[in-house]
Amino acid sequence: MSKIAIIGPAYPYRGGPALVVANVYEHLVQKQHDVRVFTFSRLYPSLLFPGVRQEDISKHPPKQHPVTRIIDSINPFTWLRAAKEIIAYKPDIVLVDWYQPFFGACYRVICSRLRKAGIRILFLAENVISHEARFVDSMLTNMALSQADSYITFSQSVEESLKQWYPAKHVTRTTLPLFYTQESSPVEWTQQSAKAHLGLEGKRVLLFFGYIRKYKGLRNLITSFATIAQQFNDVELLIVGECYEDANEYTSLINQTGVANRIRWINEYVPAEDVSMYYNAADIVVLPYISATQSGIVKIAFGFGKPVVATNVGGLTEEILQWNAGIVVEPENNAELIRGISTMLNAPNLDIYINGSHAAKEANSFGAIVHLIEQEIR
Secondary structure (H helix, E strand, O other), rough: EEEEEEOOOOOOOOOHHHHHHHHHHHHHHOOOOEEEEEEEOOOOOOOHHOOOOOEEOOOOOOOOOOOOOEEEEOOOHHHHHHHHHHHHHHOOOEEEEEOOOHHHHHHHHHHHHHOOOOOEEEEEEEEOOOOOOOOHHHHHHHHHHHOOOOEEEEEHHHHHHHHHHOOEEEEEEEOOOOOOOOOOOOOOHHHHHHHHOOOOOOOEEEEEOOEOHHHHHHHHHHHHHHHHHHHHHHHHHHEEOOOOOOHHHHHHHHHHHOOHHEEEEEOOOOOHHHHHHHHHHOEEEEOOOOOOOOHHHHHHHHHHOOOOEEOOOOOOOHHHHHHOOOHHHHHHHHHHHHHHHHHHHHOOOOHHHHHHHHHHHHHOOOHHHHHHHHHHHH
């Protein structure tokens, strides 16, 4: 049995990184490791957070686990206290969940103290530079990532970036596991019941899911849907995600399509119990991203056995093509996006893509990450 410390966001904070931390914790504990999670008392200052709330408000919240809420992202004194407490815990390794340059200075201070204490540091690098990089992002990213002894990544693009930045350090690539599946859903929905609840009976549903920012390419999907709607009378677009930009721009664009009555937008971060409803209602999940590393949205689609139309950016396409779980199109090309969605809608059935999605689901587990962490300890 090893002692492992994890640094990163955790429940009650919402979002993919917190779910990754929760699942890694759970799977390490199942392997009889002694694990402590050191998380944030304040994740983002409210003035810097573009959404409505940072906390998960689900009636059926995702995996919960013991945490030490000690790190205030903008209070350096708490960074020092966190480092001191982690050192006192005497872990065999520290796992840091990395996804956002904003935490560069914070993680730098903590990790530099841990390194001086002779503690090995492993970064779980979800990406390197944020999708909407600013001038200071490279500096902040290097401040943190340079402190790692080794890295685990989820996509080829991130792996290649880390090898360029730190050629002397060990980088291992695995796949982003599934943290939402049909089986783990707190509420049972079938496609029929989900569509009935949403008033979408008899419709084929394109689902865009996740928070909305420019790099997600939603504008391209909305514009393309005007053409798709003319070709297919039974298709509707369901957009589910909180907008981190000017929502009025998207509302105006929807109204300009001429088919606004066939586009529904739920502009909020949905609670855990509703994820299953929206994914079950979907026939096809669409990711029209302009840039990406990997995506939890694709993995949720696999978790619910849904086919995917996605753009050829970052690590989005690796598993889609490997498992024949969807169609890949070129980014920022509406004609290509229309072609991909239309091809799938014109298919006699979606069984080949659905079977591929199920196969991808079976191949993705947190066991692989746990195995890599254990190898780093040895």
